[in-house]
Amino acid sequence: MRSLILALVFASTAVAAQDEPTRTLITNVNVFDGVSDRLIEGASVMIEDNLISAVSIDPIDAEGAMVIDGGGRTMTPGFIDAHVHLTLQVNYAELAALDEYYFAFTQADQAEKMLLRGFTTARDAGGNVYSLMRAINEGLVNGPRLYVSGGTIGQSGGHGDYRLPNDPPRLIATQAPWAVRQGHSAVIDGPDQALSAAREQLRKGSTQLKLFTGGGVASPTDPLDVVEMTPEEVRAVVQAAENWNTYVMSHVYNTRGIRLAVENGVKSIEHANFIDEETLDIVIENDAWLSVQALVFVNTPAGMSPEVQDRFKQALAGLDSMFSLAKEKGFKKLAFGTDVIGDPALLARQNEEFSLRTRWFEPAEILRQATSGNAELMALSGPRNPYPEKLGVIEEGAYADLILIDGNPLEDIDVLVDYDENFDLIMKDGVIYKNTLN
Structure with missing residues (x-):
């Protein structure tokens, strides 16, 4: 006893x-x-x-x-990076040839390297990193806290449609494209499909949703000036997010696409390189954020087609105007991000974003953007926020x-x-x- x-x-x-x-x-x-x-x-x-x-x-x-x-x-x-892609850190030419297991290994490797660059939190702006977030939170691998968007939502022929030229049209295809099958993107046409795609990402555990309302610099089919998705499609995604008490972010460079997004409830505009003062006023009126980057546009990826290189030059040309306008207006909801895709060597230079912004901002402003400012943006995910204490x-x-x-x-x-x-x-x-x- x-x-x-x-x-x-x-x-x-x-x-x-x-x-x-x-x-x-x-x-x-x-x-x-x-x-x-x-x-x-x-x-x-x-x-x-x-x-x-x-x-x-x-x-x-x-x-x-x-x-x-x-x-x-x-x-x-x-530090907090508001726009990363941990999934897509492989050579562009290999994207369609790799399976989810290889992507998982590269994700884990890049996550640990990002943490050791001082980024303890990151918002993943598109890609299947749900298991990576879980593995980090459970201590299985090292990496930053992740806010996960999941599969990006875009239209046929738009940014995020990774089909090759010889792939069949969606109407007659018997199998979804590789990026859709692996959960990196969702290609939709019409508000019903938009709503379904949004709900699927929320079902998987997205903390916020990502869609496209304009073309992209590295897209195979959509120029930078085009507007993508209809108001009804955007509102369907926003409604799904709002029903889950979170928000939507939208990739877009041009003014028409920015207005389409914010006027239909999108709260975070990614890139916005071609924004003008009138459109920025609309962003301010709708209490939205600009999530912007310098590093990725200053460094045009090698091996790209002349057309893609020209798009990077266009985006770079708009960078000074966008940053200068935000500074002049005293716009505070300006996030710090990098958006490197398909270039691990450039991602290793992630911290250069701090220096590049000194052309427009004082060091204290830049540090606030990468810390308390980005934390305010992360908090828009409300009850879907997996990290409810102060960041x-x-x-x-x-x-x-x-x-x-x-x-x-x-x-x-x-x-x-x-x-x-x-x-x-x-x-x-x-x-x-x-x-x-x-």
């Missing part, structure tokens, strides 16, 4: 110990909190389990905590997604480009994934 009682006592003590929060105290850091344009100098940050419990310039009780001396480094929130900020109650940087990005944002050299500690969800301090 005595041995049984002792066993029960030891068991209850072990359970109690497991229930106690894991504490990590990081001292002697200068904190960019995700909002302010000044650092909180000489601060300490306490992490309990996966959340920040205190940020203070006064001493914090370190009892029971692992203590890390930040050595005067800059601490920032983990993109360093404050009490926020997720412990942190980077310790050798240098001050508010003075020299270029320190973020050489992430391998300058990022000395990367933490996501209270777990340290890189630490070169000790």
Whole structure:
């Protein structure tokens, strides 16, 4: 009996110990909190389990905590990329020849590399990454928190229709194209098919939906000036998302397609390179976001046809006007994204997006775009948000997604480009994934 009682006592003590929060105290850091344009100098940050419990310039009780001396480094929130494609990081020529197993291996590889570049959260803007999100959340693989759009929704002959020229028309085809079969896209014609496609992505676990209302730079069939989908088709997708208490994002460059999207309820416009002031006013009136990129247009992919290269030049030409207009209008709902597809080498340069934006914005503005700003955009997914605590900020109650940087990005944002050299500690969800301090 005595041995049984002792066993029960030891068991209850072990359970109690497991229930106690894991504490990590990081001292002697200068904190960019995700909002302010000044650092909180000489601060300490306490992490309990996966959340920040205190940020203070006064001493914090370190009892029971692992203590890390930040050595005067800059601490920032983990970065958020609002437009990535983890599925499609293979050569364009191979896309149609690969099965879902190979895509899964490349996804996992790219996810870990993205995390080690300091991106602790990413919104995947199209592709079948549902299992990747689950695997990351369960700790099976390393990677950023993912907001998943799932299969992109577009019309026949539009952006996202990956059929080859010799593929049969949809009306007589006996099998869906490879991208549809593997869940990377959904090709629709008519509001009924749009509604069905939207519901399918929500059924699989999408946190938001992605559609196309204009042509694309790398599309085989649709020029940049065309408008895609009808108002009825767009409204069907938006209605499905709203019924699930989330939102829709739309790929589009031209003004007509932007207006089609926002006037029918789309809340996030991807790219928008050709936007004009009148159309931006409509975006503002409809309380929508512009999710924009520089890196992908500054670096035209090699091996593309002359037609595609010309489209990249058109998009690049519109970049300065779009960014300048947003700056002039004081437009704050401007997301930070990269949108690299089919070019792992370029994706490895993801952090160059920070430097490229200095042509239009101050470092503090860019850092806010990549942290608290993007976090506000992620939160539009409402109840579908798998990460309900605060993201993109360093404050009490926020997720412990942190980077310790050798240098001050508010003075020299270029320190973020050489992430391998300058990022000395990367933490996501209270777990340290890189630490070169000790």
